[in-house]
Amino acid sequence: MKKAALALLVLAAAGAAWASSRHGAFKAVEEAAWMNTVSQKKGFVDYYFEIGQDGSVILRDESKDGLTIRRGRIKAMYAKDFFREIKSSDILNAQTGTGSKMVFYKGDQLQISAYINGELRRFEAPLNKFGEAFSYAMTEARKAAEKLPVDEKVAGFLSAQPLVGPMRDAFIVRVGQDYDFKLVETYDLQKNKHLMAAVKQPHRLIPLESARDIKTISDFITSHKIYGLRDLFYVKTTRGEFRFRIQYSLKEAEKPTQGEDGSGRRSPQSVPETLRPAKPAGKSAAGSGK
Structure with a gap:
């Protein structure tokens, strides 16, 4: 019995160590990649x-x-094969970080961020453009991951997307040309490890292990009078402007809290004035602090 209990403690400690190590950002010296595959074959499944x-x-x-979430470790050989194919992929080693797009392409679209020679790069292209060997290595790694047990403990994920191009244009339309987009200093951003990790590695899903983690972000939004809502907000940093998003696990989304409706999101009446959507252009913008 003692041996069994000790084994369980070791496994629990290993799991906790893995989870905590992935709260922060990957190091540039590590081989790491995160990606979204958008499938049009199954109704735009992400x-x-x-x-x-x-x-x-x-x-x-x-x-x-x-929604299904799985976390853990697969055999290192799958990771080794995957990163070998990343290094030999023509698209992933191109000089520019933008892959080709096919207007009438109906297959899977891959958006991937990966460290290549210590540099974090982002690519988007039809999956078939990455090569058969790459697709096979990715599929095998995914199949191995799909055998891991379902994770029902994580509360959600935080991600940051650079506020550029059409997304920024739409943001300016909402807040108005005279919106005072105040800078959040790195010193303040570093006080929340999840926000900092998301900024360092855009598009990556940063695990939020508990409701407390989510609350620290909500408190940050309120204290800095940041424009947006609890699960979709905008921050200007020394690294650029970002749109942050929280994606809840099912258990967290279904858990009502004080001042919130049954969806787990704040009802309009409970959202502070500084967090409500901006008024139409020409009127004072919400969240401007004016």
């Missing part, structure tokens, strides 16, 4: 897959049928 050189993985599949 699959998220993250893999590290040690075989640590996160798998998040969301569709009309529900």
